[in-house]
Amino acid sequence: MAYFSSVPVFITLFLLNNAVSGATCGIKACPVTKLNMINVHLVPHSHDDVGWLKTVDQYYYGSQNKIQHAGVQYILDTVVEELLKDSKRRFIQVETFFFSKWYAEQNATVQRAVQKLVAEGRLEFAGGAWSMNDEATVHYQSVIDQFNLGLKYLNDIFGDCGRPTIGWQIDPFGHSREMASIFAQMGYNGEFFARMDYVDKKKRLEDQGMEMIWQSSESLKDSHIFTGMLYNHYSAPPGFCFDINCHDAPIIDGESYDNNVDQRVNDFIDYVKTMSKSFRSTHIMVPMGDDFQYEEAAVNYKNMDKLIKYVNDRQSKGSQVNVFYSTPSCYLHELHQLQQTWPNKTEDFFPYSSDSHSYWTGYFTSRPTQKRFHRDGNHFFQTVKQLSVLANLTSTRHSEDLESLSQAMGIMQHHDAVTGTEKQAVARDYDRMLFKAIVDAENNARDALRSLTNLTSGEFESCLELNISVCSFTQNSANNVVVTLVNLLAHTSTQYVRIPVKSDNYIVTDEKGREIPSEVVPVPWQVLAMEHRSNDTQHELVFEATVEKIANFLIRVLPSPKSNVQNLIHFPTEKALDESDELTVENSLVKLTFNTTTGGLKTIEMNGLTETIDQSFGVYKGFRGNNGEAKNRSSGAYVFRPDGGFEKLNNKVGISFYNGTRVKEVHQHVNEWISQVIRVYQGDNRVEFEWLVGPIPTEDEVGKEIVIRFSSNISSKGIFYTDSNGREMLERERNQRDTFNPDMSEAISGNYYPVTGQISLQDDEVRITLLNDRAQGGTSLKDGELELMLHRRLLNDDAFGVGEALNETQYGTGLIARGKVSLIIDEASKKPNHAERLVQHEIDQPFWKFFSKSNRVPSVNKNMIPDFTDFPPLVELLSFEQHSEDHILIRVENFNTNGNVVSFNIYPLFSSLSGYKIWETTLDGNMKLGDMKRYKFNQDGIGSIPSSVEYFYAPHNPMSSDYTMDASEFVVTLVPMQIRTFIIQQKNIVY
């Protein structure tokens, strides 16, 4: 109300480097609460999607308001002004992408004002990552990266006071245990969210189970984190939305026939009393905000001011309700001080159902090519980061290009981006943005490789269409080509390399001029049949390469054609090969048999086990309803709702067999829009299924969801396993949940879970594992059976906001998607072990290929490559990147789930990086681990959980101090599944 009271303050002295941790700055300014009252923490917030119905820039600038009224620049403009007017007011800012864009546009005066607000806890960051990432379809590596990005920004601008201590995942459609674990490892005190299976929520409302302590890892001991479920979505109480986007009545306290103070206060007190019954403590948190609210913050605050005043005025008449502006950290601060216990939680919050027919399991697969593209983006991002460190690229342009890719990847993690639940136009903008960021970052890779090899004028071009076996470089060049392979893994890796080629006759040589055996295989018919694909490269050259970090191979064109393509046998166009009507495909590790009459796979032999495998493609018809009642819910971008059951598509398929030396492939022609290559490589202990689906026909007016299914005789007793964001596996039981009896009206989609990396099942003897190449929905609907959803094309919206049917098209027809599933059969173990994780790593981050025109094989400047040889086999290099100009971040991960503690010495690495100092940090990389102080809470039946920071996170002494260290002090110990993050300060930078 007061325009100038607190405005004209120029902050002259402001300490950014206060030695307080995170939101402690704000905690000092937390509101005073009252004993024996219901203390209502009003938390003003705006949920600003980093793209959804509009693109990120449309949201930021407030354009295209016809689609949705939203303009984030104005939210921040007006919120800051309103906060400055009254020191009691609070606001939490969540998405750092938007904040950083806005902050950069402000002049120094405004920036100083914002600094003051943050220092005083009036503007608090919650969440704080670049975007509010999804939890089902993201990969943990990208989540960590985008938290690093956001938290580093906040640290750079605001110091410790800018660091969030609360996870604010209020909108994602289900919640992963890995996300909670990441929060714990970043030192967050708790997380809040708003979506949960509706039966679960109902029960928790009744049992005061809305707030709990979540043990977010089976392996990591200090992974308990306070987790709170919001009462009324993330919205203001019904009738109390004072935003311009709402139609609720304002508080009318003037002399007016419409004066409504008494009535509004009564309503609010009634609401608070009812709500507080579902919560254990005398404190409740009431979010005051919603999607893109506070664009005209004056309206919100003016009315909240009045609400607070008039509700508290009632205390003089005996009311026991005390309401005030607060923040999640102040709320949790109060809970933390209470001597009470909280319920336990161990599993995750998938799948999310909002009513009996709305299981939000469709988005696990929606937009499969986008889901893959963002994984490619991550792959290239990690590649460029490593190359940039190796080549010490620190120019402004290089930093900016890398930063752009980092930001694009942060945006892609948003819960309406990687989820595929955005509008089509927005999806295109995401693609445009990521594509541009990748193309720009190619300059970094090229400049790095010119420095890291002696091919100083090499093009080092990436080919971004390798997924359809097209590379303009190999296609258009009559020259010989050098392919430079970059291995992101800590360990030397041997992998098969495939390169689309034009003619049939090549010779491959390595850096020493030795010929590397290679062969040429045909590109499958369905790829060749793609419209708008150049058909110059109808084959792929295959050879096996071993790469420590960087290796070069020369591919020379030979005059006469090779003969190995002749090894192609077609079925059933030719007569059956033998009386058993069987085709056997076999190498030294794997043996497959096919029924040549049906064209289908029959058995797989590997690891000494033989298992009958019926592999099929099937379709679910998408339910089409008007979304009026729950039972009329359509299958859509969010919701998977099949209309009937699985319908098998490949009862009889045509097959061709390519019987190569190093690779053997069976090409299946399932129907006009589905084909598959089943592939085994010599020496690779897995079977690769490369599927190609699309355009899904809809001429019959039926939307379709396409799945791949593997049926075995394994007696899995309803149990199967899926990964959590690519890390730990979770046990799933068909038709069951850990803490409640689910509504299984949707028996199929209600059993779908997110599969980011793998899904498996086993009995006492055999385990079968599928490794996929992008996030998909998956399940096991019958014992022995595993299923992944590959592609979806639907004709109806599911009425959860996106307002469009998920009907992706390209070149005027349905979108084609192509991808790989790897299958591994092995002995059963008590729980899924690390063997599949090893393979998964290579699948996730195979060698990145760079192409240059050259007639000679370049060599690598080995002296620029650090030494990773001390890394134990199961320890991986999760991150290796420039953290700031003279700081390198290294993140190491032990991905053995059930092994022992491993130790290794990183001094060689430290040394080869010209290390000067080193310290350990929280998972995100921005807070010294010694500064981390997480809240401890008491659990029902367990009591206080002892903090294990001293044990688990304590840095080795030398690492956190400044004195000269002895090499022997650089031993790093990793318990199973542990990730540790270190910052190495380089000595070649002078201050």
Added chain:
Amino acid sequence: MAYFSSVPVFITLFLLNNAVSGATCGIKACPVTKLNMINVHLVPHSHDDVGWLKTVDQYYYGSQNKIQHAGVQYILDTVVEELLKDSKRRFIQVETFFFSKWYAEQNATVQRAVQKLVAEGRLEFAGGAWSMNDEATVHYQSVIDQFNLGLKYLNDIFGDCGRPTIGWQIDPFGHSREMASIFAQMGYNGEFFARMDYVDKKKRLEDQGMEMIWQSSESLKDSHIFTGMLYNHYSAPPGFCFDINCHDAPIIDGESYDNNVDQRVNDFIDYVKTMSKSFRSTHIMVPMGDDFQYEEAAVNYKNMDKLIKYVNDRQSKGSQVNVFYSTPSCYLHELHQLQQTWPNKTEDFFPYSSDSHSYWTGYFTSRPTQKRFHRDGNHFFQTVKQLSVLANLTSTRHSEDLESLSQAMGIMQHHDAVTGTEKQAVARDYDRMLFKAIVDAENNARDALRSLTNLTSGEFESCLELNISVCSFTQNSANNVVVTLVNLLAHTSTQYVRIPVKSDNYIVTDEKGREIPSEVVPVPWQVLAMEHRSNDTQHELVFEATVEKIANFLIRVLPSPKSNVQNLIHFPTEKALDESDELTVENSLVKLTFNTTTGGLKTIEMNGLTETIDQSFGVYKGFRGNNGEAKNRSSGAYVFRPDGGFEKLNNKVGISFYNGTRVKEVHQHVNEWISQVIRVYQGDNRVEFEWLVGPIPTEDEVGKEIVIRFSSNISSKGIFYTDSNGREMLERERNQRDTFNPDMSEAISGNYYPVTGQISLQDDEVRITLLNDRAQGGTSLKDGELELMLHRRLLNDDAFGVGEALNETQYGTGLIARGKVSLIIDEASKKPNHAERLVQHEIDQPFWKFFSKSNRVPSVNKNMIPDFTDFPPLVELLSFEQHSEDHILIRVENFNTNGNVVSFNIYPLFSSLSGYKIWETTLDGNMKLGDMKRYKFNQDGIGSIPSSVEYFYAPHNPMSSDYTMDASEFVVTLVPMQIRTFIIQQKNIVY
């Protein structure tokens, strides 16, 4: 952009009493313009309807946003903040109702800031009346009052700097000449509006006739006023609406794929260049605003700042466009400095058509009972004001109650209130508000009359249902009743008084105990048949009263019934009276003949003339369309669009004849929902037609518009006359306009004009005049024929925003309306003369009746009644009211249109009011006339219009100075139609 740059300014020295006139304060701060460029004056404004789709308080507080997003409190909150940020920014505030409500809620700091903004011309008041009044259906007395109210408020708060100099009538649906004249008489430099017949506008766009000099009075010489028609309604250029209510793109100047600066600047410059072709000067005014815009002013200003910056940046590349924040007064200031001439305009801007089938002539009649109620409100308001002055009521409560009524009347003048174009719920709220204000002000009247008479405990109750012949006071009381009559006119008046009574036998005595002849007449059947009307009073007592200012009459109940009701003759239930089948109704001045077979009027004799008059009721069917194309426009609240022609309803009607001594009445029973009383009073030179229409049936799914028509043999040659807001008459010619060839696709509604007080026509010998009791639409579709629309009930919306069909109901059935039309036949004159105006005055403001229980006739304290006897016969007392605690405002009007200058001495009045000083003011009463300095403009073909202020407005010397004056110096001279306003400072107040 700068948050603090100009904010922390505390104004310590601020002179409210600068001796500058009106917006001169702002003129000093007008933007610097550039020669040889198109200078674009951006005028930020918000058009805030004082009620329309929502009630005034809903608009103010921003409740019911589901109906329309609008909250004026936030507009003013945020605009003031934005203005404080940058001294270049401007805003005009128009509706003083909203401003005053907001200002009262602000603390001293904000109020000081607003004072600063006004003083510096950054916040400028335009219009400045309580509301932006309609121009078709208002009465000039109420317009002047509501300008007095608004301008007085602004003067009290801001002194001279708050005084508007520009009329801002941007939304009313057509423009009256009287409104322009009022602006001129208030000293305004010009007025702007946005609605004009679309053919007229098209022509003016082509001819550079958008801006003109309007000679707004035939009688008043100094009535020329600059008048500007806006180019694109009152909206921002298409694509440049930066308001939260719009969907136009913001200016995106950041590093973004969506950056649109170049494109937006190109578009703006293109627009400006095209627009400037329609205007004569190098300046153009571009309003930046629309209905209820600027709720989030930061959005508007942020984008306008950018637009201005980037458009002007183009000047360095040769652009000739210069754009800046401005105000209408700055714009007109620039035009005034130019040496150029402007087109002339003499007539008015009615009717308004927006396309070939949309004549906005329905609202002339829409909501007939509301239109009447606001006239009753004015009547009572004038009564209470006069009584309050006479009794010297100055207590806070009395002031507040009077102020409430003043404000309610100000609100009622709004162009969606008195027009009847608001939603039904809003109409009810207006009624509630005005009713409450009247009831509250009754206290004032009672307290005044207790002081002005010796009936110190009298109830002095007003009966507000006299229009349906009900008065709870006379109905429920067994006592004798005193009726106190108050005459608002300057001159003693003799009128007939009608009082609903219960039984049949009364005696009326005056203050001296003399019996006054009276008789009792029956209430017509249709009134008696009304549901929800108490039937206790089935008669009305009629007597003639002569009142100087206040007079009391005692009505005593006599034991035995009177006999005069027996004089009732029914037709055609009885046999015809004579062979001619004629009924003659005759008194000393008027003679009517009726055809007893049809029940219809045949002839009227008066003033020595006999004229055949066929009087009928008729219906127009309301056109029903989907409003998609112009030809599908429905008849609605705004638009009158008949589907076919006039259909006569009374070919044969039942009649009854009451043959009284003082009053003779013919009661006509037209059909089940229309009836009429045709009445002549002894000594009254007119015929009164009291019509009663409703409930209009709609069972046939046809909306109906009911008209009353009078057909004569007068050869009017297409010419007829209608008044302008109750003052000067305008000549109309059927199917013609003064400056363009109209589109007469709608031949009926296109000839409708607003009739606030009278409509007439004549030939060389005879003139026939109709005087109505509320604003109505009227026309003359054939020579000799006059028509008034009485009532409308429609089933479709006309799609001009109100979103409802005009389908008024009451008690579950269609609304019943009752009213009077008086007819006068007289000798033709060159133009309508003052005779009808005299009658009109008595019709508009007859004696107000107050009722008290008493057995004796009270007397009036004559010493408290000032002396008006010096007033010439044709000079009327237009206003007589307290202006402030010790200031009395007197407004006198010469309503002779074609007579000579009259002079009279007001010293007796000055003296009896204990006058100490006196000065003349502008029409509104708030600026000393000597301070008025209006712009002079040159007209095409005429050149400079000499200012006649010295002649016309010059105050007599003594009046504008402070020394003691001689009585002889108090002579007031009035030219025809002149109104002069004086403030008398009373000496009994000590300073």
